[in-house]
Amino acid sequence: MTxxxxxxxxxxxxxxxxxxxxxxxMARRQTLVQLSDELLALLDxxxxxxxxxxxxxxxxxxxxxxxxxxxxxxxxxxxEGYTRIPQPERDPWAEAAAxxxxxxxxx
Numbered sequence: 001m002t003x004x005x006x007x008x009x010x011x012x013x014x015x016x017x018x019x020x021x022x023x024x025x026m027a028r029r030q031t032l033v034q035l036s037d038e039l040l041a042l043l044d045x046x047x048x049x050x051x052x053x054x055x056x057x058x059x060x061x062x063x064x065x066x067x068x069x070x071x072x073x074x075x076x077x078x079x080e081g082y083t084r085i086p087q088p089e090r091d092p093w094a095e096a097a098a099x100x101x102x103x104x105x106x107x
Contacts, residue, residue, distance in 0.1 A: 033058060043057060043058070
């Protein structure tokens, strides 16, 4: 989908946000990573198969590792929140939404 296609949609402001913020290169710092010969060979093999650079593959792996840690922290915070303030036995808002949802079904 091109930016022009998105501009024709009612949520065009998101297109501008993406064009302005998300497509801008981020400042990067170079770092040295030591790898075994075996790991380097596997990395090179994966890079050749995927058409991606070593750096891109390493960045992606680091991002996944850190994202998993952040997601675990968020999960823990949610559990702690429900432990402190448990969900009520009956939730009138959820019940009303469920009833509307069932009524809207074409069965």
